[in-house]
Amino acid sequence: MLKIENLHASVGGKAILKGINLEIGTGEVHAIMGPNGSGKSTLSNIIAGRDGYEVTQGSITYKGKDLLAMNPEERAWEGVFLAFQYPVEIPGVNNTYLLKAGVNAKRTHQELEELDAMDFLKIVKEKAKLVELDQSFLSRGVNEGFSGGEKKRNEIFQMAVLEPSLALLDETDSGLDIDALRIVANGVNHLRSEERSVVMVTHYQRLLDYIQPDVVHVLADGKILKTGDKSLALELEERGYDWVREEAAA
Amino acid sequence: MSASLQQVRETAWQAFEQQGLPTTRDEDWKYTDLSRISALLGEQWWQTVEQGELDVTAADIPELDAWRMVFINGHFDSETSELPAGITVTALSALIQDDPDRSVELLEFEPDAPLSSGMTAANSALAIDGACICVSDNTKLDKPLYIQYVSNGGTSHLRTGIQLGKHAEIEVIEHFVGHHAESGLTNHVTAIRLAAGASCTHYRLQLEAAKQCHAGRVEVNQLADSSYTLHAVELGGLLSRSDVINRLNASGASCHLNGLFVLASRQHADHHTRIEHNAPHCKSRENYRAVLDGRSHGVFNGKIVVAEGAVKTDSAQSNANLLLSSNAEIDTKPELEIYNDDVKCAHGVTVGQLDKNQLFYLTTRGISEEEAKQMLTFAFADEILAKMENKAVRRFIEKEAFSKLPNITDLEGMLA
Numbered sequence: 001m002l003k004i005e006n007l008h009a010s011v012g013g014k015a016i017l018k019g020i021n022l023e024i025g026t027g028e029v030h031a032i033m034g035p036n037g038s039g040k041s042t043l044s045n046i047i048a049g050r051d052g053y054e055v056t057q058g059s060i061t062y063k064g065k066d067l068l069a070m071n072p073e074e075r076a077w078e079g080v081f082l083a084f085q086y087p088v089e090i091p092g093v094n095n096t097y098l099l100k101a102g103v104n105a106k107r108t109h110q111e112l113e114e115l116d117a118m119d120f121l122k123i124v125k126e127k128a129k130l131v132e133l134d135q136s137f138l139s140r141g142v143n144e145g146f147s148g149g150e151k152k153r154n155e156i157f158q159m160a161v162l163e164p165s166l167a168l169l170d171e172t173d174s175g176l177d178i179d180a181l182r183i184v185a186n187g188v189n190h191l192r193s194e195e196r197s198v199v200m201v202t203h204y205q206r207l208l209d210y211i212q213p214d215v216v217h218v219l220a221d222g223k224i225l226k227t228g229d230k231s232l233a234l235e236l237e238e239r240g241y242d243w244v245r246e247e248a249a250a
Numbered sequence: 251m252s253a254s255l256q257q258v259r260e261t262a263w264q265a266f267e268q269q270g271l272p273t274t275r276d277e278d279w280k281y282t283d284l285s286r287i288s289a290l291l292g293e294q295w296w297q298t299v300e301q302g303e304l305d306v307t308a309a310d311i312p313e314l315d316a317w318r319m320v321f322i323n324g325h326f327d328s329e330t331s332e333l334p335a336g337i338t339v340t341a342l343s344a345l346i347q348d349d350p351d352r353s354v355e356l357l358e359f360e361p362d363a364p365l366s367s368g369m370t371a372a373n374s375a376l377a378i379d380g381a382c383i384c385v386s387d388n389t390k391l392d393k394p395l396y397i398q399y400v401s402n403g404g405t406s407h408l409r410t411g412i413q414l415g416k417h418a419e420i421e422v423i424e425h426f427v428g429h430h431a432e433s434g435l436t437n438h439v440t441a442i443r444l445a446a447g448a449s450c451t452h453y454r455l456q457l458e459a460a461k462q463c464h465a466g467r468v469e470v471n472q473l474a475d476s477s478y479t480l481h482a483v484e485l486g487g488l489l490s491r492s493d494v495i496n497r498l499n500a501s502g503a504s505c506h507l508n509g510l511f512v513l514a515s516r517q518h519a520d521h522h523t524r525i526e527h528n529a530p531h532c533k534s535r536e537n538y539r540a541v542l543d544g545r546s547h548g549v550f551n552g553k554i555v556v557a558e559g560a561v562k563t564d565s566a567q568s569n570a571n572l573l574l575s576s577n578a579e580i581d582t583k584p585e586l587e588i589y590n591d592d593v594k595c596a597h598g599v600t601v602g603q604l605d606k607n608q609l610f611y612l613t614t615r616g617i618s619e620e621e622a623k624q625m626l627t628f629a630f631a632d633e634i635l636a637k638m639e640n641k642a643v644r645r646f647i648e649k650e651a652f653s654k655l656p657n658i659t660d661l662e663g664m665l666a
Binding site: 048049050051071072073075076077080081082084087088090091092093098099101102103105106141142158162 | 605606607608610611612613614615616617618619621625626628629630632633
């Protein structure tokens with residue numbers, strides 16, 4: 001699904017990623033953990049195609065194609081989805097309209113017929129139930145006046161509607177209370193499938209109690225320092241990150 | 251013509267000859283050079299044109315259920331008009347013939363009024379037509395009154411008067427339109443008087459032809475508990491300047507001034523508004539937005555004057571501007587003059603471009619960058635249009651506004 005090789009990237013001349021190697025197979029769920037400032041968000045932003053990052057070396061191959069050559073909307077059409085750490089409020093742009101435009105742009109790209117309003121509404125209502133999002137949110141401006149938890153649920157709702165092949169969750173768990181975390185995790189688990197890969201970027205092990213990863217990576221100082229199974233997350237929770245750094249330096 | 255009407259005309263003409271057109275040396279006219287009008291139309295720019303023939307239905311607002319009053323090149327056209335019975339709606343030209351003394355009331359001229367200029371004087375001296383609307387006490391016009399001012403070039407001076415009795419109610423839609431390639435000038439003055447408890451909703455839609463100039467003046471005087479709502483839209487014309495003077499003269503009066511400019515190429519539009527809080531417990535709300543593309547130039551000057559006795563004034567003003575091109579320009583200036591302490595006055599101005607985070611967010615959902623820009627522009631402008639309660643007018647303006655901006659592909663979807 002996704003293959004990152006020797007990825008180096010900088011922001012404003014400052015090196016942030018210093019040789020990332022990462023391979024994510026189809027249907028796998030990976031967690032990327034690491035301390036603040038380790039480059040976790042930079043990595044998700046580069047995969048989604050945000051401006052302002054300079055890739056100085058290396059490559060990202062997605063479904064056999066050069067991901068870095070695509071603009072953000074092309075990545076979305078090819079099935080990449082980023083759930084934002086800080087979802088943006090867009091007053092005046094209707095939540096449902098945005099999704100309909102997104103779904104139909106993707107379908108057009110795939111040479112499928114556009115969904116009509118009725119079919120689309122049916123899908124939207126069904127997916128809204130999945131994340132326990134009240135119907136009234138559908139006709140509101142994108143994230144306009146949503147609470148922190150509602151914004152994160154809206155991200156997962158959008159993901160459910162857009163049905164990506166590769167879902168990146170950028171600190172989706174931050175700022176969520178236990179109930180909201182359970183709802184969000186339910187939504188993600190529901191979307192797990194053999195065709196879909198998920199990458200969760202997180203500080204805490206807590207999210208991984210709800211969404212069990214196949215693989216856990218430790219990202220620190222711009223590199224993947226260690227890779228293991230879900231027990232690695234528990235070990236990190238207990239011992240912190242320093243021992244991984246020391247081990248890597250040794 | 252009665253002596254008094256003639257007097258009014260003569261006084262106005264003298265004032266016009268003295269004042270001429272304002273120059274950019276005058277602070278109130280700093281950004282809008284009306285002397286361009288004589289360069290465009292010649293020394294005798296003020297001379298009015300004949301009525302001529304025009305297909306007026308082509309300019310109609312679709313699905314609008316309203317009474318109609320049509321002016322072709324500044325002349326009332328009874329054939330295409332359909333006036334309501336029960337309230338008095340007459341053409342100024344008819345009033346001048348039948349009851350010249352009464353017409354004086356409408357053309358009443360105060361050379362010293364704020365933001366008055368030689369342009370207003372020319373209007374008082376030369377306006378031969380316009381709409382005269384009187385609604386008696388406790389009367390509500392059953393349907394909106396749609397007034398179409400259609401032109402095919404040349405100059406017209408129009409004067410419209412709206413007088414509402416106590417608790418009277420009316421919705422007036424003034425639509426300035428033309429599809430010609432000639433240059434010309436529409437010089438239009440609207441005087442509105444609202445008695446206690448009266449309510450007036452006023453749409454002023456400037457969609458003149460590409461080379462037309464437009465000078466507008468709206469003067470509103472309100473008594474107790476009356477309410478006035480203005481939806482001012484600037485889409486057309488080459489050079490446009492409007493002055494809105496709204497006086498809240500008795501306790502409990504309120505006004506809402508909503509303005510939207512959508513300008514492209516080398517269009518220029520300027521609104522100077524002046525809200526006078528002259529009595530206690532009055533409320534004013536003002537929201538203006540501009541979307542500027544190409545080399546267009548927008549000007550907004552919003553003055554709020556709160557008099558000494560106008561305690562418990564509640565006033566809020568906001569002006570937001572979106573620049574779609576690096577060659578577009580906005581000059582915006584809020585001005586507050588407050589002469590007592592017991593007031594609530596808020597104001598804010600923003601000037602900016604499309605938000606990069608919002609654009610990125612939309613593109614990650616599969617929206618192309620071009621379409622994302624359109625959606626954000628639409629959302630920005632629609633915040634003003636959403637205040638329009640007349641759905642037919644709102645839909646019409648949405649379509650007209652966004653057909654001006656490049657590549658709006660799915661307007662129908664956005665309107666949902």
